Amino acid sequence: MTPEFLIIHQQAQPHVAHIALNRPKELNALNLQLMTELRDALRALDEDEQVRVIVLSGNEKAFAAGADIRQMAGRTAMDMYNVDQFSTWDAIKKIKKPLIAAVSGFALGGGCELAMLCDMIVASETAKFGQPEIKIGVMPGAGGTQRLTRAVGKALAMEMVLTGKFITADEAWKAGLINRVVPVELYLEEAFRLAAEIAQLSPLAVKMAKESVLRAFDSTLDEGLHFERKNFYLLFASEDQKEGMQAFLEKRAPVFTGK
């Protein structure tokens, strides 16, 4: 089924897919349908052998201004429990291919959390990041208190979560939340440039490297090192390892096939 709230380009560039959130009138507020469509699209692209990297964007004015407050306002705790919105977020967390968020304008609440669920963030100078849930009587519910704190540290995370204040792209970059800031007319181009750089590498090595970096957040150092080592060994079972090392020795560019 064609998604209502997403624009999907399976090959926006060779081996790079692009999903644009598309609810512009509501500043891409993340309603349940949009999140379900996003989960399904990401899963399909994750299984698509032609795709190696996925760029996720909104539009120039908003990446996403948060979960849909209109949809949540009347909910009871039991409604929230029964709807189990977390399952879509958990499924996105399991995507194996690199996800690059291209953020312009508002990335607030669930929008900031969605950007942080991606592996890297490229932002335009106009981007604003925030967890303003406290201003509407709740608190972050999709990782904001955890991923933001790990990215920017306690002082700034606490201030953002307790006051709801927004930070600029420049502040986000200085705090280590995002990878780079570029002029607004270049933010998508820069995200695609970064995606293309990764897409020419071994897709197997890239996936296992992503998995290993993420493991650092869920494990002790020893467990993480053990996990890293297993993935490192495993890559020696791939044709890409043979090709990559042989190409180096032959002083030529490698051709990776993902096998």
Ligand code: DAK
């Ligand atoms: N939800 C619904 N509609 C929204 C919205 C949102 N989050 N953000 C903006 N809109 C709508 C506005 O209502 C308005 O619609 P109309 O009135 O034109 O019908 C339209 O988008 C344009 O917005 P504004 O007129 O307000 O535009 P401004 O430029 O004046 O202001 C703004 C932009 C982003 C500063 C402002 O719209 C704003 O403060 N928006 C709300 C930001 C916010 O509080 N975000 C956090 C929401 S709570 C969970 C997962 C995630 C979450 C929770 C649970 N589970 C897995 C369980 C996340 C929760 C949240 O994100």
